[in-house]
Amino acid sequence: MVFRRQKKNIPIDGTILKNKAKYFYKKIYKKDDFSASSGWLQKFKKRHGIRFIKICGEKLSSQKELVDPFLIKLAEKIKQLNLAPDQIYNADETGLYWKLIPDKTYVSNKEKNAPGRKVCKQRLTFLACTNASGDHKIRPLVIGKLKNPRCLKNKHIPVDYDSSKSAWMTCSIFKTWFDTKFIPQVRCYLEQKGLRKTALLLLDNAPSHPPEDELISDDGQIITMFMPPNVTALIQPMDQNCIRITKLKYRNLLLSHIIANKAEDLEFILKKFNLRNAVTNLSKVWESLEPVMIAKCWKKILSTSFDNEYDSEDEIPLINLKSQMFSDQEMNITKSLFQKICPNANLSSKDIYTWNEDVNLDDETPAVEIESDDTDVSEEVVEVQTKMSHSDGIKAINDCLKYALENRATNEEISVLKNIRERAVLEQSKQTFKECKITDFFK
Known part of the structure; x- marks a missing residue:
């Protein structure tokens, strides 16, 4: 029965299985005292490895x-x-x-759900x-x-x-x-x-x-x-x-x-x-x-x-x-x-x-109108962060280079890290030799 319906691309749910079970019970035992409850259905599916899944894809x-x-x-x-x-x-x-x-x-069996977001x-x-x-x-x-x-x-x-x-x-x-x-x-x-x-x-x-x-x-x-x-x-x-x-x-x-x-x-x-x-x-x-x-x-x-x-x-x-x-x-x-x-x-x-596949995630949100300045206000920085100094950056890149060399990084990957380090060193040099004002010596 299941295979015939699947061939015709007809979905099979619990109600169909219950009704068919009652039909066969009555035909075999000549009785009408079988209710095919939800508990019976769960045990039946577990015994025979039957799963209830979403029909997905476009092949059918x-x-x-x-x-x-x-x-x-x-x-x-x-x-x-x-x-x-x-x-x-x-x-x-x-x-x-x-x-x-x-x-x-x-979650434990005492918890009905888990805190979500x-x-x-x-x-x-x-x-x-x-x-x-x-x-x-x-x-x-x-x-x-x-x-x-x-x-x-x-x-x-x-x-x-x-x-x-x-x-x-x-x-x-x-x-x-x-x-x-x-x-x-x-x-x-x-x-x-x-x-x-x-x-x-x-x-x-x-x-x-x-x-x-x-x-x-x-x-x-x-x-x-x-x-x-x-x-x-x-x-x-x-x-x-x-x-x-x-x-x-x-x-x-x-x-x-x-x-x-x-x-x-x-x-x-x-x-x-x-x-x-x-x-x-x-x-x-x-x-x-x-x-x-x-x-x-x-x-x-x-x-x-x-x-x-x-x-x-x-x-x-x-x-x-x-x-x-x-x-x-x-x-x-x-x-x-x-x-x-x-x-x-x-x-x-x-x-x-x-x-x-983003199943069951249809985007029902209305289209966002483009603002007058064409910027995304949702991309605001969520908190002010202290900018990393050039010396700290150089130290961090040196650690990255050490990790890269120890873990067989490619020459291209190592070259990228060295280029960033060289750029940081140049920026640090510009700050070091920045022209001072005379008032700086009286602070």
Whole structure:
């Protein structure tokens, strides 16, 4: 019965199980004295390992019959343009609650609940885009609610930033990104690789994406191709694993940041964690994605176009993501980091999935109107802190260098620390030799 209903994509709840149990009891024992209580249902589920889970993902609503015709059409387009994997791109956007941490903890059986805190629902959207070889990751586009966040003013950030009142993608933002960011970066990359400056961008049919005839370069060499509706969960490369791994790695960095500042209150740490910290961490984890992993996400959609055999094990179905979407190593890192923050908590794989997918966290907050000075007043410094002196900074960097050398840091990482130390020494020298006023000698 269960399998027949699952085949038809019909949800099964406790009421259905109870009614079916009473039906079989009456049929077998010819009696009508079985009530199938809630207690019986709990024990029945425990005996047979039955869980009640949320139906998630889009795979069941996908139209599989549209996939093969599209793959044939894509193969023809690739052959017509004579494209290599380096010249084929996919872009997809996703939301990210950038201050959200898990809310799991153990309590005694006498406690009905645990003291909580307000869930941090600050959300941004980031656009992920790579080519099929995994060799070229386009600089991430981040979309926030505020036009000029105070924490980003006069700061160099490793992402492209834009804004909308809801922090979601819009047609105008996507068109601007395509013309001013995507095309120049693709042309530069192809020139460095010695390839023709011809490229194809694959997109889903989201309402925030302009029509194909608007997404084309001036010379007509870089064009766009839309996938059919309801096939994103089945074949879109960015939706297979790239985005999910990026989000999990980002959240591991957020937990690491909390642990590094564990002397302070958690609320205070999250309040100080601003948008600049978020986009820096996001860029860092995006750059850390391995080309091999990215290329693997393209195998399904390019199976008809190139001579690489598609292995069904390479696909990561959304319905099984709770157990398959991340490597054991990544899952263990997340559990270990969270254990340091909440020693009494037990974060399961299902909890990590729920946290990473932002399940049940629809942003119902109305869009924030942009203020007259276009600044984010919520980014005010929460308390006045004493500025660290140059000498203290040099001492701290020396400790960092010692740690880096003892733990086999790369030459690039050590070079960054030495450059910061050199800058601190120069600033200290400027203060030492600063011209004095004659009144300074009479103090």
